[in-house]
Amino acid sequence: MEAEPKTASYGRPRLLTHEEILGGAVELGLENVTMKKLSSHLGVGTATLYQYFDSRKALMRAAAVYALSDVSLPEDTGQHWSMMARDYVLGLMDLLANNPTYINSMSPTDFGFEVHFKLVEPFLAGMNKRGIAPKDAMRLFNSIGIIAYGGAVETVRQREFEFQDETMDVVARRQFARLDVKEFPHLREALDEFTQTPEQKVSGLMRSAFSAFARYVGMDDEKLFEEAA
Template sequence: MTEGLNAKWLAKSQGSVGRPRSLTRDMVIDAAVELGLDRFSMTRVAERLGVGISTLYQYVANRDELLRLAIDRQLSAVALPRDQEQSWSDYIIEYATSLRDALAGEPHLILQVMDGGGGIERELAVTERFVEVLVARGFSVEEAVSAWRCIGAATLGAAITVCRDRAAVARNGSSDRMLRQAFAHFEPGQLPLMRQGVDAYARQMDLVEELLRPFIESIARRRGEPSPWEVKQSAKRHNRTGGKKSRTHS
C-alpha cells in the first residue's frame, strides 16, 4: 500500500513540473507583461504560470530574451490611429498622442526603447504604417521618415515628462504641494523669476501638441499650406459668425 501511495505521489509531483501541454510561449510572454517589465523575474513568471523555472527555459533562452519579447508584445499592442482620411497634421498629433500614452503607461518601456532593448524590428514595422499614411498625403518617403524621427523624439520627451509628473504627484500629493516644498529650500529672495512664473510651470498642457506645433507649422509652410491651427481657428470664427447670422435672420 505504501508503494502504491508513493507511486501516486511521484506521478503527481512529476506532473507538476516539466512542460505542461497547455503552456505556450505566448503565455510565458503574457505573464511577463502582466507582472511588469520592471518587476518580472523568471521565478515570478514560473510561479504565476504554476510551473518550474526550468520549464520556462524550454520556451525562452533567458530573462533578456523574454524581456525583448515582452517589449515587442507591448509595442505591438499600441493602438495607433487608423487612416480615416484625416489631415496629415491631425494624423501626426493622433499618432504621437497614442505613442505617448503607451510609453507613459509602462515607464520601464521608455528605458528599454532608449536602450534599444526591444530591437529595431518592431520600430521598423510601426514606422512603416506611419510613413504609408503620410506618403498617401503627398509626402515623399524621405520626408515622411524624417518627420517620424522628429515626432518620435518629441513623443519620447512628452512621455518622460508625464511619468515624472505622475511620480511627483504620487510622492507629494499634488503639483502645488510639490512646488511649495521645493521653494521652501530657498531663501524668500531667491529664484524671483521662477516664483513669478510658477503658475506657468505648474500649468497642465498637452505637451505633444505644444512640442509638435512648430514642427507641423514648418512642414505646412514648406508645402505652401496655411497653419493647421489658423485653419481651425478660422473655422471656429466662421461657425460662430454663421450661428449669429442664422439667429438674426430667424
C-alpha cells in the same frame, strides 16, 4: 490525525503557449523579468521556458512586440498630416503614461527594433499618401517619439502629486513662495510656463515641431495651426 506527507509528482512538464509566457512577462514588468522569476510566476521549471525561447533576450524581444500587439494605432481617416501626427503623439504618450514600465524597458538593445518598425511603418505609409516622402516622414516621427516620451514622463510625475490630492502647479508655487524671490527674478516671470500641465507642454512642443517641419518641406504652417490646435 496526522496529515499524509506530500509526495512529489513526476511526469511531463506543464505545457505552455507562447501567449501565456509573453503575457506573464508583461505582467511582471519587462525590465524586471528573468527566466527564473518568470518560470516561478508561471509555475513551471526554468528549463521549460528554454524550450520556447533560447535566451532571455529572445524572450524580451517577443514580449515587447506582444505588449504592443493590441495597441490601437491612430486611424487614418484622411485627416491633415498634422492631425495624424498629433494623434500619434497623444496615443503613444497615453500608452507610455499608463504603462510606465514601457518607458524604461523598450530598449532596442534588449528587444531589437521590431516594436519600432511596427509603429513606424503605418505612419510612413499614411504620410506618403499625403505627399510626404518616407525620409521626411521619418524625420517627423523622430520628433513624435521624443515628444511622446517626454510627455509621458511628465504625466507620470504629475500623477505622483495627484496621489496626494495636489497638483504640480500648487506644490511648485507653494515652494517657490518660501524662497527669496529676489534671487529668482527671471523664474518669477516664467513661473506660469514652468508650472504648465503635461498636456500644455506637449501642445507647445507639437506646435513648434510641426511648424518647423512644415517649413522644412515647404508647406503652409498657418493651416497647420488651425488643424492641429
